[in-house]
Each structure stands twice: as C-alpha cells, then as structure tokens.
Amino acid sequence: MAKKEEIARLAEKLMGNRENIRNIGIVAHIDHGKTTLSDNLVAASGMMSQELAGKQLVMDFEDQEQERGITINAANISLLYNSGGKEYLVNLIDTPGHVDFGGEVIRAMRAVDGVVLVIDAVEGVMPQTETVIRQALREYVKPVLFVNKVDRLIKELQVNEQQMQERFLKVITQVNGLIKKSVPKEFADEWTVKVQDGSVTFGSAYNNWAVSVPRMKETGISFKDVYEYLKSGRQKELAEKSHLSDALFQMVITHLPSPLKAQKYRIPVIWKGELESPIAKSMRACDQSGPFAMMVTDVSVDKHSGDIATGRVYSGTVKKGMKVRLVGLQKEAPIQKVGLFMGADFTDVAEVPAGNIVSLVGMKEVFAGETITDDPEMNSFESFMTEVEPVITISIEAKNTKDLPKLIETIRQVTKEDPNVKATINQETGEHLLSGMGELHLEIIQYRIEKHHHVPIQVSPPIVVYHETINSGSRSLESKSPNRHNKLLMKVQKLPNEVLENLIKSHFVGKVKPKDKEKAAMFQEMGFDNEISKKIWAVHNNCVLIDSTRGIDSLHEIRELVIQGFNDAMDAGPLSKEKCFGMAVFLEDASLHEDAIHRGPAQMLPTVTRGIFACMMDADPVLYEPKQMLTISVPEDYLGAVSKELGSRRTQITEMRQEGDSSVIIGKAPVKELIGFSQSIRSATQGRVIWTAEYAGYELLPRELQKQTILEIRKRKGMDGDVKPASFWLE
Ligand SMILES: Nc1nc2c(ncn2[C@@H]2O[C@H](COP(=O)(O)OP(=O)(O)OP(=O)(O)O)[C@@H](O)[C@H]2O)c(=O)[nH]1
Numbered sequence: 181m182a183k184k185e186e187i188a189r190l191a192e193k194l195m196g197n198r199e200n201i202r203n204i205g206i207v208a209h210i211d212h213g214k215t216t217l218s219d220n221l222v223a224a225s226g227m228m229s230q231e232l233a234g235k236q237l238v239m240d241f242e243d244q245e246q247e248r249g250i251t252i253n254a255a256n257i258s259l260l261y262n263s264g265g266k267e268y269l270v271n272l273i274d275t276p277g278h279v280d281f282g283g284e285v286i287r288a289m290r291a292v293d294g295v296v297l298v299i300d301a302v303e304g305v306m307p308q309t310e311t312v313i314r315q316a317l318r319e320y321v322k323p324v325l326f327v328n329k330v331d332r333l334i335k336e337l338q339v340n341e342q343q344m345q346e347r348f349l350k351v352i353t354q355v356n357g358l359i360k361k362s363v364p365k366e367f368a369d370e371w372t373v374k375v376q377d378g379s380v381t382f383g384s385a386y387n388n389w390a391v392s393v394p395r396m397k398e399t400g401i402s403f404k405d406v407y408e409y410l411k412s413g414r415q416k417e418l419a420e421k422s423h424l425s426d427a428l429f430q431m432v433i434t435h436l437p438s439p440l441k442a443q444k445y446r447i448p449v450i451w452k453g454e455l456e457s458p459i460a461k462s463m464r465a466c467d468q469s470g471p472f473a474m475m476v477t478d479v480s481v482d483k484h485s486g487d488i489a490t491g492r493v494y495s496g497t498v499k500k501g502m503k504v505r506l507v508g509l510q511k512e513a514p515i516q517k518v519g520l521f522m523g524a525d526f527t528d529v530a531e532v533p534a535g536n537i538v539s540l541v542g543m544k545e546v547f548a549g550e551t552i553t554d555d556p557e558m559n560s561f562e563s564f565m566t567e568v569e570p571v572i573t574i575s576i577e578a579k580n581t582k583d584l585p586k587l588i589e590t591i592r593q594v595t596k597e598d599p600n601v602k603a604t605i606n607q608e609t610g611e612h613l614l615s616g617m618g619e620l621h622l623e624i625i626q627y628r629i630e631k632h633h634h635v636p637i638q639v640s641p642p643i644v645v646y647h648e649t650i651n652s653g654s655r656s657l658e659s660k661s662p663n664r665h666n667k668l669l670m671k672v673q674k675l676p677n678e679v680l681e682n683l684i685k686s687h688f689v690g691k692v693k694p695k696d697k698e699k700a701a702m703f704q705e706m707g708f709d710n711e712i713s714k715k716i717w718a719v720h721n722n723c724v725l726i727d728s729t730r731g732i733d734s735l736h737e738i739r740e741l742v743i744q745g746f747n748d749a750m751d752a753g754p755l756s757k758e759k760c761f762g763m764a765v766f767l768e769d770a771s772l773h774e775d776a777i778h779r780g781p782a783q784m785l786p787t788v789t790r791g792i793f794a795c796m797m798d799a800d801p802v803l804y805e806p807k808q809m810l811t812i813s814v815p816e817d818y819l820g821a822v823s824k825e826l827g828s829r830r831t832q833i834t835e836m837r838q839e840g841d842s843s844v845i846i847g848k849a850p851v852k853e854l855i856g857f858s859q860s861i862r863s864a865t866q867g868r869v870i871w872t873a874e875y876a877g878y879e880l881l882p883r884e885l886q887k888q889t890i891l892e893i894r895k896r897k898g899m900d901g902d903v904k905p906a907s908f909w910l911e
C-alpha cells in the first residue's frame with residue numbers, strides 16, 4: 181500500500197499539468213455520507229486498504245470527530261487517479277455538514293472549482309443541501325450529484341425497482357430546481373445535473389459501489405441489476421464489478437473543470453481589481469510562471485511549525501525561501517516550508533504552482549482570508565461571503581490563575597484556527613468571552629482548550645448574543661464635549677428593510693474615502709437616496725454614518741474621530757452594550773473649537789458616542805434576538821411530545837407534513853429557547869428524532885421580555901440596572 185508520502189511525491193510531479201488537475205469539495209447536509217465517500221477515494225489512491233474504506237473515516241482525524249461521528253473541520257488530501265492512460269491529480273476537501281461549522285464550507289469554496297453534492301436517497305434534499313448548493317454557485321463552483329445510501333431504500337423503505345427510480349428522479353428534479361435558483365446565468369443549462377451524461381452517480385459509500393449511465397455502458401450493469409444485487413444482499417459483489425471510486429472519479433474528471441478552465445471565469449468573481457493588469461491576466465490564465473498570488477482559506481497551528489496557512493494558488497509558483505507580501509497585514513515574510521496536507525499530515529514538497537492547493541509555513545499572524553503575493557500591485561481577494569454570525573457566547577476563566585497567560589495564547593490559537601469563533605474581553609469583569617455558531621460549536625472549542633491545550637477552565641452557561649436597534653427616528657439632538665467647547669447635532673433613523681437587506685448582502689464594512697464615486701454608486705444601488713449615498717462616511721455592524729452638515733471648514737479634521745466614535749457606539753449600544761444594527765446615524769451640524777488641541781480624542785469620542793446614545797434612546801430602542809430555523813423529523817407516535825417541547829420554546833411552526841412514517845415539522849425558534857433543546861427532545865422521543873437548525877437572522881424580542889432581558893444582560897456585564905434616558909447622555 182502506498183504511503184501518504186509517496187502519493188505526495190507523485191502528486192508533486194502532476195501539479196504542473198493544469199488540464200489534469202481537479203480541485204473539489206465534498207458537500208452535503210449532515211450525515212449524508214461525505215466522509216464515507218471520501219474514504220473510498222482515498223482507498224482507491226492506495227492510501228488505505230479497500231476493506232477499511234468507508235469505515236476508517238481518515239478525513240475525520242480529530243479525536244472529537246471520531247468520537248462524535250461528525251466532521252468538524254474541512255480537511256484536505258491530494259489523490260491520484262489514472263483514467264484512459266492519463267494521470268489525474270484530485271485535490272479534495274471533505275467539508276462538515278453540521279450548520280455550526282458552516283463557515284468551514286464557505287471558506288473551502290474559495291479553494292475548489294467543483295463540488296460533489298452528496299444526498300442521502302432516503303432523506304432527500306434537506307435544509308443544508310440547499311445552503312451548500314447556494315454557497316457553491318455563488319462562488320462559481322460547479323456541482324455534480326452523488327445519490328448515496330441507495331441500500332437504505334431497499335433495506336429500510338422496501339421500495340420496488342420502479343419506486344427506486346422514482347426516488348432518484350425526485351431528488352434530481354429537486355436538486356436542479358435549487359441549482360436553477362442560484363446558478364450563474366452563463367451556466368444555466370450547462371450546470372444542471374443530468375443522468376444521461378453522467379453528472380449524476382448513484383450508490384452506497386458505505387458499501388463501496390456506485391453506478392452512473394456512462395459506467396453502466398462499460399460494466400453492462402443496469403438499474404434493474406442494481407436492484408437485484410441489493411435485494412439479494414450482494415452489495416460486495418456489486419462493489420467488485422462497479423466500484424464507487426471509478427464512477428466517482430470519472431464523474432469528477434469529466435464534469436468538473438480544471439483550474440485552467442475555471443480560473444478564467446472565477447477570478448472576476450472572487451477578485452475585484454483591474455482585469456487588464458498583468459497579475460489579473462496571469463490569474464485568469466492560471467499562469468504558473470506569472471507573479472505569485474494565493475488566497476488563504478484555512479489556518480492551523482502546529483506545535484513545531486507554528487501557523488500553517490492553506491489556500492489556493494491562483495498565479496505563479498510558490499517555493500521555499502521566497503519572500504512574500506501579506507496584503508491585509510501589510511507586511512513581508514519568508515516562506516519557510518511548502519507542503520501539502522494529506523489528511524492529518526503535513527508533507528513537504530519543493531514547490532507548488534498555480535491551480536493547486538498549498539500549505540505554507542513561515543507567516544506569523546496569517547489569517548484565513550488573507551491574500552499572499554510577490555506582486556507589488558496585487559490587491560486583496562474578496563472576503564468570504566459569510567452569511568452567519570455568532571449567536572451564542574460563553575464566558576471562560578482559567579481554573580488556576582497561573583494559567584492565565586497560557587489561556588490567552590490558547591484563545592489566540594483556537595480563534596485563528598476557527599475564524600467563526602470570536603473572542604472578546606468583558607471590560608467590566610475581565611472575563612474572556614467566546615462567541616460561536618451554536619452550542620455544539622462552543623462545546624468543541626471548550627474541549628480543544630482543555631484537552632488539546634491542557635488549560636483547565638471554568639465555563640459559564642451559554643449566553644445569547646442580542647442586538648440593539650431602534651424602532652423609529654429620533655429628534656435632532658445636540659451633544660457637547662466634556663470641555664463644552666464643541667457641539668455636534670445628530671439624529672438617528674431606522675434603515676428601511678430593503679436597504680438593510682442589501683447592505684447585509686454587500687458585506688461592506690469600513691470607512692469610505694471622500695468623493696469615492698464607486699462606493700457612492702454602490703450605496704445608491706442598495707437603495708440609499710442619491711444625495712445620501714455620496715455622504716456616507718463609514719459602515720459598521722450594518723449601520724451607516726452619514727455626514728449631512730453643510731459648509732463646516734474644519735469638519736475634515738474631526739472626520740476620523742467621528743468615525744471612531746460611531747464604531748464604538750455601534751459595538752456597544754445604550755441598552756446593554758450589545759452590538760447595534762440597522763441604523764443610520766446623521767451628523768447634522770457641528771460647532772468646533774478653533775484650536776485643534778481642544779477637540780482631540782478625549783473630547784470628541786465621548787461627544788459622538790453619547791450623542792448617538794441620546795438619539796437612540798429617543799427613537800424607541802429595542803433588543804433583537806437571533807433565531808434558528810428548525811427542521812425536525814419524528815415518527816408519528818412522538819409527534820405530541822415534540823409539539824409540546826416546541827410549544828414551550830416560543831417556536832412558530834411554519835410547516836408540517838407527512839413523509840413516509842415520519843412527520844416533518846419546520847419552524848422558527850429563538851436561539852435562547854434552544855439551549856438544552858437537543859437533550860430534552862432526545863429524551864422526550866427516546867432518541868427517535870432527527871433535527872437540524874439553521875441560522876435565520878435576528879428578530880424583535882417580544883416586548884414583554886425586553887425589560888427583563890436587558891436587565892439580565894446588564895447584570896451579567898457588571899453594569900448597573902438602570903438604562904439611562906436621552907437626557908442623561910446629553911448632560
Ligand atoms: N446505509 C448506509 N449508511 C451509510 C452510507 N454511507 C454512509 N453511511 C453512514 O452514514 C453515517 C454518516 O456518514 P459520514 O460519512 O460520517 O457522513 P458525513 O456526511 O461525512 O457527516 P458530517 O461530516 O458530520 O456532516 C455513518 O454512520 C455512515 O456509516 C451508505 O451508503 N449506506
């Protein structure tokens with residue numbers, strides 16, 4: 181059996197041949213069989229025995245993944261496949277299906293050009309299926325389909341041959357419906373999946389077989405035969421005649437694009453720069469001798485090597501010893517090691533050219549999303565289009581005070597490895613706060629801190645992350661600086677829903693340069709008024725700062741301070757210091773001391789933040805709470821128990837339908853009420869329930885819960901119990 185090292189050596193030889201490379205992701209709803217499928221491809225490359233394929237789950241190498249039976253991290257491996265006398269290099273990323281780890285999928289989409297969408301034939305299209313299709317297509321990543329767990333149709337549902345085929349058809353129709361919704365226009369026809377051309381494969385990853393129409397022509401096995409093999413319990417024999425890896429690799433090689441083909445149309449989507457510049461031309465041509473450019477999609481921290489940055493090389497060739505520029509961090513670093521991740525193991529190689537996925541050592545502070553280059557002109561790739569944000573927080577403390585420095589370093593490492601964990605410090609209490617995507621996500625982080633980094637910690641029960649916003653507009657209010665020499669007139673308004681939605685979709689944050697026509701056009705497109713679009717100074721937490729003053733000479737001198745004060749206010753609102761969202765802040769007038777010394781940060785920052793708080797208090801301020809969309813599948817007998825559970829958790833049920841022997845319930849519930857839901861629903865149904873949750877945005881916390889919730893948050897943060905009225909902030 182070939183070792184990973186040997187495969188890496190062979191892979192190295194193939195990296196220069198851009199036509200014969202495929203960079204692919206395996207994506208699906210949770211548990212539909214991605215890692216089991218990946219195992220089959222790894223085994224076919226000779227890295228483990230065929231008997232173990234589907235059982236060893238080599239891509240789930242972290243202890244918690246094996247223990248819990250789910251994928252947590254996206255993991256890479258390079259595979260080889262010989263087809264028609266040609267050697268192919270397939271760089272594969274196995275992604276997680278659990279929504280708490282959805283960020284991993286989004287990042288992986290930047291590294292690949294195609295995905296194998298896996299669907300459990302019995303469960304069919306599920307919420308996360310829909311999400312991953314959308315995420316792939318948004319990045320111009322082409323999908324093909326693998327209908328998995330076909331054995332379950334016969335064993336569990338006892339379908340006949342015709343019903344089996346009907347099931348297939350239903351899944352394919354649904355998938356194509358979803359593809360049509362998000363597919364780039366130019367690929368509308370080409371990218372739907374079709375049984376006849378082999379962009380759909382059927383099989384059982386666990387039992388190592390698969391068939392597709394082109395494969396059937398080669399093997400002479402028909403759907404009827406497949407049915408017979410399954411019915412008579414001869415899957416092993418079927419696997420010998422029609423092994424999964426052959427059908428799968430054939431589908432990948434025939435229907436998913438090489439980097440040479442894909443980079444032409446993907447570069448203008450993921451990189452917004454001058455398309456006629458030399459670096460752009462080199463990236464679009466996947467030119468391996470051009471300037472070097474790569475985007476980091478994942479960072480891991482190794483005890484010996486330090487930070488390892490993995491990502492996609494879009495142009496040039498990266499070699500050991502090369503000096504590169506980190507565009508976001510604005511610094512240079514030498515590349516100490518160039519390598520590939522082969523599952524758990526980092527394997528050194530001499531160099532990696534464009535069109536491949538590489539792992540680099542030597543760049544301290546590097547982060548997922550960073551652009552690395554040796555071209556002085558190159559600017560950043562587009563940031564990841566994350567549509568989720570942390571909704572739940574725990575506070576942690578080192579059990580032993582002497583561990584504090586180690587805890588701080590550990591937090592730095594875990595947040596670097598998983599950019600979907602956000603760490604902050606509670607200024608009042610000094611506690612470390614970790615925010616994540618859900619309960620499971622934070623459980624895993626906690627486990628890593630204690631078990632991988634060996635820091636014993638005390639953990640608070642989970643806390644929900646609320647947002648502050650306003651329900652109406654305020655009057656124009658005047659805020660004075662502490663020295664009384666400067667005055668700002670301000671007001672706030674709620675952003676109209678449509679504008680807010682567009683703003684969120686744009687992912688724009690940061691300052692806007694004066695007279696930036698491009699940005700003005702972007703804001704106008706979002707639905708902002710024509711004049712206002714030209715006067716936006718900054719966007720923070722989906723709130724905008726607008727300058728609507730007229731003719732104030734020294735205004736540009738306080739511009740930076742006003743933006744800073746605005747950012748501070750939007751990070752910690754007046755109700756309970758939660759983040760704000762969905763507001764427009766107008767600076768309407770300013771009277772400033774003529775001497776700059778009297779309008780420094782100590783004077784101006786509080787004038788801005790207090791002014792904004794006063795306006796917010798004047799505009800019916802409210803808390804919004806995060807919600808999740810639940811999809812629950814439960815046998816008839818337990819429907820009552822589940823309904824009761826949901827009823828006590830403020831759930832709005834939006835749909836209920838029958839599917840086979842199970843009822844499917846879809847509803848929206850507050851994250852707050854879902855704490856502990858997993859355990860109680862399992863015990864209420866004796867484990868006979870399957871459920872998934874998906875982030876569903878923020879909604880108004882019911883009025884009757886506002887006061888009490890604000891009080892709880894303030895208490896937790898060590899603040900006093902009284903929310904201060906507008907007049908307090910204007911004193
Ligand atoms: N009956 C049957 N079970 C399968 C098949 N393929 C996978 N499974 C089982 O389905 C379960 C989930 O498989 P995984 O490969 O871990 O699924 P996954 O999609 O990687 O899961 P996540 O990464 O956690 O989203 C395991 O118990 C597998 O043994 C199949 O073809 N038939």
Ligand SMILES: [Mg+2]
Pocket residue numbers: 214215216240250251274275276277
């Ligand atoms: Mg998995």
